[in-house]
Amino acid sequence: MDGAEQARQYADGDFSATDQAVIDRIAFLFPAGLGERVVDLGCGPGNISFRLASRHPTSVVLGLDGAQAMLAIAEAKLRSEPAWPNLSFQLARLPCPDLPGACFSTVVSNSLLHHLHDPMVLWKSVRQLGATGAAVYVKDLRRPDSEAAVQALLAAHLAGAPPLLERDYLHSLRAAFTQEEVQEQLEQAGLSGLEVRALEDRYLEIAGRLV
Ligand SMILES: C[S@@+](CC[C@H](N)C(=O)[O-])C[C@H]1O[C@@H](n2cnc3c(N)ncnc32)[C@H](O)[C@@H]1O
Numbered sequence: 001m002d003g004a005e006q007a008r009q010y011a012d013g014d015f016s017a018t019d020q021a022v023i024d025r026i027a028f029l030f031p032a033g034l035g036e037r038v039v040d041l042g043c044g045p046g047n048i049s050f051r052l053a054s055r056h057p058t059s060v061v062l063g064l065d066g067a068q069a070m071l072a073i074a075e076a077k078l079r080s081e082p083a084w085p086n087l088s089f090q091l092a093r094l095p096c097p098d099l100p101g102a103c104f105s106t107v108v109s110n111s112l113l114h115h116l117h118d119p120m121v122l123w124k125s126v127r128q129l130g131a132t133g134a135a136v137y138v139k140d141l142r143r144p145d146s147e148a149a150v151q152a153l154l155a156a157h158l159a160g161a162p163p164l165l166e167r168d169y170l171h172s173l174r175a176a177f178t179q180e181e182v183q184e185q186l187e188q189a190g191l192s193g194l195e196v197r198a199l200e201d202r203y204l205e206i207a208g209r210l211v
Contacts, residue, residue: 007069009164011045022110022139023051029207030135034059035105039129041122042066042112046074046089052108053087059106060086066093094125101128106135107210113140114176123189130210136194138206141176150174153202179204
């Protein structure tokens with residue numbers, strides 16, 4: 001998703017319902033709030049970061065992404081609407097050992113995991129960036145167990161979408177992990193405070209606190 005055209009198509013997509021569901025779910029799981037510093041890993045054009053900053057005005061939100069084209073869209077929105085004193089973006093491709101360690105009270109990531117060649121990059125980054133006790137919320141697609149199930153999800157959720165988005169979605173479903181695979185990843189990363197759950201017909205959510 002590094003190209004400008006791909007970033008523009010992604011940013012133009014209407015993910016408002018699923019994005020808002022992430023924000024509502026985080027608020028439900030962590031009713032006491034997100035603490036002082038929130039990081040959104042693989043923030044893309046900032047869909048989740050903007051909503052987090054708005055919902056949690058006393059938290060400072062940092063969106064990190066490895067693609068300049070995505071961040072350019074996020075930064076343009078940040079500049080055009082001068083009401084985001086608690087939000088900023090930073091170019092960072094994970095793994096990124098230069099990022100400050102253990103300083104975030106909440107680590108969020110939506111739709112990044114299946115983009116990583118090595119999924120442990122995400123879990124090691126969560127561990128690197130989150131303070132002890134940090135809230136963690138990660139959501140991603142769940143890999144269907146057959147090609148027929150992949151096609152059924154495509155028909156159910158992406159009918160009529162632009163071809164590039166449709167192609168990306170197919171690729172994403174096939175690249176996503178199963179609940180069992182993510183459970184193994186969490187064990188390997190020593191993230192015993194996090195739990196993975198299947199959500200709806202196509203998602204996984206991983207939530208909990210760093211211990
Ligand atoms: C599907 S988009 C999700 C964007 C955003 N989280 C959202 O919910 O709209 C995936 C994003 O992950 C970013 N990404 C992929 N690999 C990355 C890496 N190793 N480090 C940082 N960002 C990465 C891509 O540039 C892209 O913006």
